[in-house]
Amino acid sequence: MPELRSGTRRDRTNPNPAPVAPPERPRRRAAAARNRRTAASAPAEEEDLIANAGGEAAGEEVRILEGGGEIGGGVDEEGIGERRMDDYGSGGKSADKLAGGEEEGCAAPLPEKVQVGGSPLYKIERKLGKGGFGQVYVGRRISTTNTNGRMGGANAVEVALKFEHRTSKGCNYGPPYEWQVYNTLGGIHGVPRVHFKGRQGEYYVMVMDMLGPSLWDVWNNNAHTMSTEMVACIAIEAISILEKMHSKGYVHGDVKPENFLLGPPGTPEEKKLFLVDLGLATRWKDTSSGQHVEYEQWPDVFRGTVRYASVHAHLGRTGSRRDDLESLAYTLIFLLRGRLPWQGYQGGNKGFLVCKKKMATSPETLCYFCPQPFKQFVEYVVNLKFDEEPNYARYISLFDGVVGPNPDIRPINTDGAQKLIYQVGQKRGRLMMEEDDDEQPKKKIRMGMPATQWISVYNARRPMKQRYHYNVADIRLAQHIEKGNEDGLYISCVASCANLWALIMDAGTGFIAQVYELSPHFLHKEWIMEQWEKNYYISALAGANNGSSLVVMSKGISSKGTQFAQQSYKVSDSFPFKWINKKWREGFYVTAMATAGSRWGVVMSRNAGFSDQVVELDFLYPSEGIHRRWDSGYRITATAATLDQAALVLSVPRRKPADETQETLRTSAFPSQHVKEKWAKNLYIASVCYGRTVS
C-alpha cells in the first residue's frame, strides 16, 4: 500500500500556491479505497440530530424518498397530473504541505555532509528550492571514489539532495512515498534520475540529477512574461513527458510551472524540460491486471495545487490521465497570459470558488488573446472522459504552426515530442496526425453558460397510482395532500422551484401514516424531534429559496417496508460530505436531501435498506459519473441541487428490485408531459429536484 504524504497548508515564499496535503481518506468499502491526501475544509455545521427510536419492526425495504429545490427558472401556473391504475391497463411491468525544514519549527538541523545508500560523500551547499514536503540542496561530491570527474550521472560533482524529515507526514510509514515512484519513473524521458537514497539521522535523503530553474522561475525572472513560441515548445515537450509517464501507468497529479524544471544552465541540457515532484503521483492503471483503476468520487478529498488542479481533482474524483493534461493546459495559459481567471480567491471556501470559476470559464474566455492551438488544446482536455486515452500526438501537432520549423533552434528541446510523433506515425502507417476521422464528435462541456433545470428520476415499478402537483403555493399544499390521503396516497417526494412546491404522491410508498410541516426554517428541529418521539421518520424534504422548508415524516409498514432504526440530519452551508462519510462509517445512509438557497440539508438513516452508497457532486449534471455508477449496480436514491451544484446519491439496494430500470430527465419546466410518457412505460418518479445542471 502506498504511503502518501500529508500535512497542513502554509504560505510559500513563492507567490504560487503549494499543493494541499490531505489526511488519509477513510476506507469506505473494499473497492479501491486508496490512501489519499485530503483537504480539510469543514463546512459550517448547524444541525446534527439523531433520533433513536426503539425497536420498530424491520421487514422489507421502504423506498427512500427525497426532494430538493431551488429558485429561479420560468414557471407557469400550478399543475397536476395523475397516473391511475386504470389509465394504462394493468398488465404492464413496471495547503500547503509542511516540510521538515528550518522555518517550520522542525528543529533538526540538516547535516553538513551526506552519504546515503552507497553514495559518494556530499557537502551540502546552496538551497535549490523547497516544497511543502522537501527541501532541495546542491550536494558537492567530496569523496574521490568512483569519480570520473565529469558532471552528470551517479558520479556527478554536483547533485540535488532532496531532504524529507522523518517526522514529515509523508514519512509516516517509512521512507517517502515518492521514492517508490522514482523507482519506476526515475530516468524515463523528462524525469530526473535518482542515484541513491537512504536515511541519515533525522532525514530521508534522495540523491538526484541536478537540474536548473523551474518554468515559474523563468517566467518570474522575465517580467512575468514568456513568448508564445517558448510556451508552445513547452506544450509540445510537456505532452510527450506526460505521455511517457502515463505509459508507465502513472499520473503525476501536481502538474504546474514550479514542477517543470529545465536542465542546469550552461550544460547541454539547459533547454531540456523535466517534470519533478512525484509525491502525488498515483496509478491510473492497475499493475497486475493492467486495467484502468476504478472511478470514484470523494467530494471532500483534494489533491494537488488549487490554481492548476483539474475540476475533477477539485471534486475528489480518482485521478486519471485527463487530469494531468488539464493542469498542463492551465500551466500553459498561466505562462502565456500571466494570470488565470480564478486567481485571487481567499478564505475557507477558496477551493469551491476556484472550481466554480473553472467550470464557468469557457475555453474561449480562458484563451482570449492566445493563439488558436491553445484554445483547441484546452477544449480537448477538458472534454476527456475518465478512462479515455488522450491523443497525445494529436495535441502535439496542434502547436506545429506556432513553433519554428527547425527543432534545433527552438527555445526548448522538443526531441521527446518528435520521437513520439514519429512513433505514432509509424504505427499508423503515416508520419503525421492530421485527422481524426475516427473520432466521434463530442458534446462539449464547460460552455460558460450555467443553467438550472428540473432533474427527475424514474424507477420501474409495478403499475401503481402516482400523482404530481407542481407550482403549488404554500396555502394550497394542505388541500392537495388531504385529497391525496383520501385517495390512499402518501407523499413520496417533494421539491421546490421559485418558492413553489412540487409534490409527488403515490400508492407505492408502503407507509402507514404520514405527517408533514411547512416551516419558515430550514429545518425546524423541534417539530422533527417531536415526530421522532412518535416514531415518524423524515421520508422527504424540500427547501425553498426563501429559507422555508417542507418536511414529510412517515411510518412504514413492517411487513412491507423497512422502518429506519435511527435517523440523523444536518444542515450546512456547503455539501456536507465529511459528515456523510463519518455517518457511513456508523452504518447510516443518505435517505433524503434538499437545498434551500445555497444551504444543504441531508438526512441519513440506519436500516435504510442499502448495502453501499456513493455521492456524485458536480457543477453540472454529473452524467459520466452516473453512467459509471449505473453500470456498477448503483441507482439514484436522492437528489438535490443549488444554483451552483447538483448532488446525486446513488445506492445499492439490499434487495434487488425485479426491474432495475432507472431513467433521468432534465427539463427547464416541470416535466409534466414527460411524466405521463414515463408512466406509460411503468416508470414512476422516484426523486426530483431543481437546480444547477449544465454549464
Ligand SMILES: Nc1ncnc2c1ncn2[C@@H]1O[C@H](COP(=O)(O)OP(=O)(O)OP(=O)(O)O)[C@@H](O)[C@H]1O
Ligand atoms: N533535481 C533538482 N534540481 C534542482 N532543483 C530541484 C530539483 N528537484 C527539486 N528542485 C527544486 O526544489 C523545489 C522543491 O522540490 P519538490 O517539488 O520536489 O519538493 P516538494 O516538497 O515535494 O514540493 P511540493 O510542495 O511542490 O510537493 C522545486 O520546485 C525546485 O525548485
